[in-house]
Amino acid sequence: MESMETIYESQFKKGAYPFFKKLRQEQPIFPMSQQSDQSTWLVTKYDDVKELLKQPSFIKDQKKLFQTAANQAKSDDVNIFENMMLDVDPPDHTRLRKLVQPFFNPKTIKQLEPRIVEIADQLLAQMEQKSSPVDLIDDYAFPLPIIVISELLGVPSEDRDRFRKWSNTIIAASNEFETDFIEDVEAFTSYLTSLFEERKQHPQDDLITKLLQAEEEGEQLSKDELYSMVVLLIIAGHETTVNLIANTMYALFQHPDQLKKLKDDPSLVEPAIEEGLRYYSPVDFSTARWAQEDMAFHGQTIRRGDLVLASISSANRDEDKFENPSQLDITRSRNAHIAFGYGIHFCLGAPLARLEGKIALERLLSTFPQIHLSENNPEWRTVFLLRGLEHLQIQTKS
Structure with missing residues (x-):
């Protein structure tokens, strides 16, 4: 097997x-790297991924395993990553x-449908005024869910x-982004502080006002949890949907027979969205989980403190679960993909993403x-966790 560094590059x-197919066949629980006594594992088969995502022994909160100076430090500064819902376990996760x-x-999301249609039509009207080609992501797939x-x-x-700049920096956080990361986190935090103060003075019928009220009640939401929740909802509330819309259209462009089938029968739009989610899953990998104890897991010995990642994209192309998984089929009748995850961390925004994608x-x-593609090989973003395109240039007319 090649090193993970070579694979990544x-x-x-x-x-x-x-x-991923090679891993599923040869080494489905793959040791990506090892540093000191800690290993990082990649899980690639559908059934194994589902087991990982629902197994209580794989936890999200690494503070339960590693006591660091950052854990011990006390500060009045806001930490937007402290106790983020995505990275905590029950009972905190349940409460949040x-x-x-x-x-x-x-039911609540369904009520948004007329407004989402209105936003989509406004964006499309703006696209009609532009000369082709246009960027489907910048002009449509990004603004719709963020609005x-x-x-x-x-x-x-x-x-x-x-929000897009801050989101991109946070998601792509690594040493090479360190300067932008610190600056953007501080800018994001400062922005939210001002917004929260304004909303306290002038409450509205919106989710931030409700969360502020929960934070004021003390036991429901801490200050750090408040900031973390809003950051998570802004980022998660648009990132995966941008990818869902653009990736699905790209897959349809790559399979003209399927695109024609959808044009001829618009009632296929919902199964087309589900197949798009499976074929080019918006999230390549689950976020980190940690082994809470030594355990045997499908032929491998995983030690306490090991980092374990689930390959959502690989699971959704597993030959043992899906017939002809490398083919896009918008009439696929058995499509139990796990693009939105599985278990207690199943994507909260899945109903919203599905509705936005459909519309x-x-x-x-x-x-x-x-509509047709105006470039042959659009570039994928080099963000480890996500699968999304940098741009998708299209022609809107023949």
Whole structure:
């Protein structure tokens, strides 16, 4: 097996799927790296990934395993990554999710449909005024979900370009982004502080006001949890949906027979979205989980403190679960993909992402029936966790 560094540089995005297939066949629980006494594992088969995601012995909160100076330090400064819902275990996870779950249940989300249609049509009208080619991501796939989540939270949607920059920096955080990372986190925190103060003075019927009220009650939400929750909702509320819309359209462009099938029968839009989620999953890998104890896991010995990652993209192309998994089939009848995860950390925003994706494709193909790709090889973003395109240049007319 090649080293993970070589894999990342040469194959990770463009050649990921053949590599994942090789791992599923030869080493489905793959030791990516080892430092001192800690190993990092990559899990690639569908059933193994589901087991990992629901197994209580794989925990999210690394503070339970590693006591660091950062854990011990006390500060009045806000830490937007402290106790983020994505990185905690029950009972904290249960408490935090319960606070926001009512805003994202299918019945509540369904009520947003007329407004999402309105936003989509406004963006498409702006695209009609532009000369081709246009960038489907910059002009449509990005602004649609960021406007929706901004309105739901109660943050000004005109700040969406700042959210995009901050989001990109945080998601791509590594040593090479260290300067931008610190600056952008501080800018994001400062922005939220001002917004929270304004909302305390002038409460609105929005999610931020509800979270502020929960924070004031003390036991439901701490100060750090408040900041972390809003950051998470802004980032998660648009990042995966941008990828869902653009990746699905790219897959359809790559499979003209499937695109024609959808144009001829628009009722296939919902299964097309599900197949897009499976084929080019918006999230390549789950976020980190840690082994709470030594254990045997499908032929490998995983030690306490080992880092374990689930390959969502690999699981969704598993030959043992999906027939002809490398083929895009928008009429696929058995499509139990796990693009939104599995278990207690199943994506809270899945109903919203599905609705936005459905409306986005419906309105796009209705407005531009002659839409086609204007570049052969768009570049994938080099963000480890996510699968999304940098740009997707399209022609809106024949």
